[in-house]
Structure formats: structure tokens, C-alpha cells
Amino acid sequence: ENKILKYAVEPPEFLYHGTVQNSLINILKKGLLPMGRQYVHLSIDRSTAEMVGSRRKGDLVVLTIRAKEAFLNNIQFYKEENGIWLSDQIPSKYIVE
Structure with missing residues (x-):
């Protein structure tokens, strides 16, 4: 698998x-988990996450990721030029319903 390499940066708190x-x-x-993609895709705000999530079939749920806390515990985050944030994976302990 030829994964596109990224440079980790500190994310916002959420x-x-x-x-x-x-x-x-x-x-x-x-x-x-990336589920067949190279990275997990994350949004900077709830409304963008709603827009992205609404492409899927089913009842929409927007999860809050405690990104800064995860980063401080060695979870890597990458920021794309288009404003999308990426991560290799997010352990469940950093996910808030």
C-alpha cells in the first residue's frame, strides 16, 4: 500500500x-478506523461533519473528537490544505457522542 506521507501537526482542542x-x-x-481509506477524515466544525456524514445512508450522528488530548498522547493528526484533518486512527477513549 502506497500511503501518502503527511507531517503531523497539533490539532485544535476538538x-x-x-x-x-x-x-x-x-x-x-x-x-x-480508516475503513479502506488511507486516513480517518475529521472536520473542524460540526456543520462540516454533518455535511460529510449526510452522504452516508442512515441516521446521522456527529461525534466530537478530543483531538488535542489525543495528540498529547501520541495520536498523530495531519491538516490538508482544504481544511480537512486526517488521522491514522482515533481510539474510542477520545470520542464523545
Whole structure:
């Protein structure tokens, strides 16, 4: 797998991830995983996360990620030029419903 390499940067205190209700139990158990993509995609605000999450079929849920706390515990974050934040994965302990 040819993963595009990124340089880690410190994220804001919170980031957001839009998903569907059906995925919630798995996410709260295993954390956020790339699921076939290179990275987990995160948004800077709830409204963007809602827009991204609404592309999926099902009842929308926006998760709050305690990004700064995760970063301080060695979880890497990367910022794209388009404002999207990426991470390799987010352990469930940093996810708030």
C-alpha cells in the first residue's frame, strides 16, 4: 500500500466526525478506523461533519473528537490544505457522542 506521507501537526482542542447510527457501536468499541481509506477524515466544525456524514445512508450522528488530548498522547493528526484533518486512527477513549 502506497500511503501518502503527511507531517503531523497539533490539532485544535476538538475535531468532529460525521457517521451513521449503525456504525456507532463499532466506533465506540474499536475507535475510528480508516475503513479502506488511507486516513480517518475529521472536520473542524460540526456543520462540516454533518455535511460529510449526510452522504452516508442512515441516521446521522456527529461525534466530537478530543483531538488535542489525543495528540498529547501520541495520536498523530495531519491538516490538508482544504481544511480537512486526517488521522491514522482515533481510539474510542477520545470520542464523545
